[in-house]
Amino acid sequence: MSELTPTVRFFGTGARLAQPIGSLPAKTDLAFSLDAQGITLSGGDPLLAWQLPYRALIGARAVLVGFYVELSGWVSGRPFLLTIPTENLGGGTPQELIALLSPVSPSPTTTMMSGHSDGLLTARLTMKRKSKALIASAVLTVAVVVALVLALILQSSPGNGPSTTSQAHALAASMNLTINDFPSTWQADNPATAPLSGLLGTGTASKETPKQKKIYDEVVHAYQTCVGLSNAKDRMFGTAGVAPIAQVPSNPYGSVENGNLAEAGSVTQYYASTQDVQSDLAQMKRPQFARCFSEVMARFTIAFVSPSSITTPWPTVVTKSSTQLGVFVTGAATIINYPTTTGTTPIEIGVTSLIYGHYEQVLYTFASPGIFPVVERQQLLQIQVARLAGVNGASNA
16 A cells, blocks of 8 residues: 555445435445545445545535435435444444544535436526526626626616627626625535536536426426416416527635535526516515425426425515515525435525516525524625616726
8 A cells, every 4th residue: 555545544334315416325334434634435236336535525514324324415416325333333433433524614615516417406407597697697607707887787678678699698797796706704606516406507417308397397397286377378487588689697706614515606697678677576466475495496496316306395485575775676595305314404585586677686695504594684685686786886887
């Protein structure tokens, strides 16, 4: 063994994953080893191996539960749970194993491993129509692009919009969140692998399978039933929607505090006609919209892992709609229980829609296992309202 090869500290058999990781299946006995750099798992027929550096395990936590050590966290935006039987643990005691993992410093930045194809919603499934684009404009992502003339944002006449797609793109980007809008403890997450990458539309796109198409249609139908609109009249997911000139997501930003992973980002759309925006707004003012829209976004994050959850009545807290500085604001937060081998992990998905002039914006928030910080959510909302309304100094340009 060379000096560069880490010495294996713990090893054994019988470990199980709650969800598939890489090419390894869930709920199947795996061999494991842990050294100073990370975890190695192997198993299956043919034999497959997978390595997880500790730096890629976000919010790492190890606890002794009965006769098992449970190692949990987030990998590429997906919940990770590995159960290790203490009777098969070699190289040390369960307490020593926990001590090895405890010093791992959590970081909100996800940089390793591609997500499983049936995991959190991919960008392609979010954006099938104009309204899907609206959904992908959330507070959990932040884009930093130079803004053009802010006055164009304030024009209400359809004829006064930008003459090119590039101008509309720059205008939409200038309305998004940036790292400067967050406390100093927050960091930029990897746009491709962050927990909200699917809703923001920044994740890696893959070809849609018939199974995914079926699940997507079922989630959309649940939304349309909830809001009381047919597919022909639904402007969010149905055939009544009109596509924007430009749609731009921000980068996702995150923080880990006391074991709670929180993320936020935004997606902004620019429309050629304010009449189209007003037609969308009419549907958003329906009393049930905020709840139904938040629930459908939450269902997208779990439906591809647990299709039976599509019609589950998840708890949702609705914020009273308001108009601030001329910006219409409506939103809600839904808590879902993401399945694991030993139970579930709570995930809160917050969805806030902001409408002004030619703009439609969605502010997304994500938190697990707790809730998104109330103060940060309110501050982000105030920043975005001021930006859209054209308050001096509010643009991110």
